[in-house]
């Protein structure tokens with residue numbers, strides 16, 4: 445697996461939690477594979493309610509997308525509430541509408557120090573033609589009681605400090621946090637609740653033995669974790685443990701950069717209320733103020749992992765387009781991570797066999813959603829009458845997945861063209 449190059453989060457994070465190296469055999473009710481938001485939130489809920497839980501990560505807690513993302517805590521899915529009602533029913537829409545609250549409440553309950561702020565979030569547009577869609581989305585959430593409102597051009601520009609925006613909507617349920625400190629805080633809370641966290645510990649195979657699951661750990665060939673249930677929370681970092689699962693997602697790189705700290709004068713006009721922003725294009729950008737008053741921006745990168753600052757030039761040109769004065773601003777951090785994209789742009793929960801649950805495919809919206817999904821899976825394991833927010837779907841590997849770089853790159857260029865052609 446690749447290593448983060450130079451992430452703002454690694455540079456500003458608290459100490460990592462105490463993971464143990466695997467040694468000997470382990471027995472637990474539940475083995476959680478993957479120590480990101482999904483796995484740790486699930487493990488924490490289970491352990492708090494008395495289950496014995498082992499969490500393993502192939503590298504370390506937060507190594508995956510959870511330790512590298514933009515830290516924007518956004519409720520909802522990419523589909524609008526009316527469509528979600530039709531697809532899944534109102535309970536699912538309510539669940540996804542509450543994911544930011546679930547996340548902030550969990551942080552408060554466990555006193556996790558991760559700069560969490562319920563600032564609100566702006567979905568803004570650089571295209572006039574997108575405004576009716578944003579208005580419809582806002583109205584649909586408004587009808588469901590969410591604290592949301594439209595922003596006209598002047599408000600969007602004042603709240604962002606960017607003259608490129610033509611409008612947007614503000615969702616006050618949302619906010620931001622320091623993702624690496626959050627995932628590390630979740631890991632600490634899970635350990636305090638009684639979980640055993642093993643890392644580096646890669647599950648290389650699983651098999652049924654006498655009604656239990658036995659999971660073998662790559663790093664220590666003699667170690668076996670014996671358990672009743674397995675929760676697979678490997679998302680965009682899914683490897684060959686379950687090859688069919690890996691082929692249900694395209695692990696698309698999202699790149700981010702952060703500037704040197706802004707001056708007080710700049711901070712007074714750039715995102716002055718500190719609300720993070722996502723732009724509404726199909727291949728859009730997201731930006732916020734990060735640690736130390738640095739301006740951060742992210743967006744779709746190449747499938748090839750970056751090796752130098754030069755690989756970030758497309759993203760940097762977007763930074764310059766949103767904030768022209770940044771052309772003279774030195775950049776301090778460049779990093780990337782893998783977003784798990786699905787064919788239908790929706791997350792999926794699978795139960796391919798007895799006592800195994802898998803959750804993947806947050807499509808770049810996983811800070812709040814993965815946290816809530818992990819909690820929901822835990823509640824379901826504790827009492828199967830507790831419904832999951834999404835029905836189980838079959839694992840459907842994408843055809844020609846080995847060629848995903850080619851066809852996903854073509855799709856991205858197609859979406860970029862459509863973005864370009866819109867007024």
Ligand SMILES: Cc1cc2nc3c(=O)[nH]c(=O)nc-3n(C[C@H](O)[C@H](O)[C@H](O)COP(=O)(O)OP(=O)(O)OC[C@H]3O[C@@H](n4cnc5c(N)ncnc54)[C@H](O)[C@@H]3O)c2cc1C
Nearest residue numbers: 478480481482502508509510513514516647781809810811
């Ligand atoms: C650059 C970037 C920016 C993003 N920005 C945002 C944002 O601002 N807001 C938002 O809502 N979402 C954002 N996302 C999405 C969000 O980060 C993810 O949806 C979320 O973190 C997924 O969490 P997870 O726990 O499911 O998976 P991950 O955090 O990816 O964790 C998976 C873990 O599984 C481990 N693993 C894999 N295979 C094995 C194995 N065999 N054995 C043991 N361990 C294994 C990996 O080491 C990894 O640590 C962003 C993603 C990226 C990459």
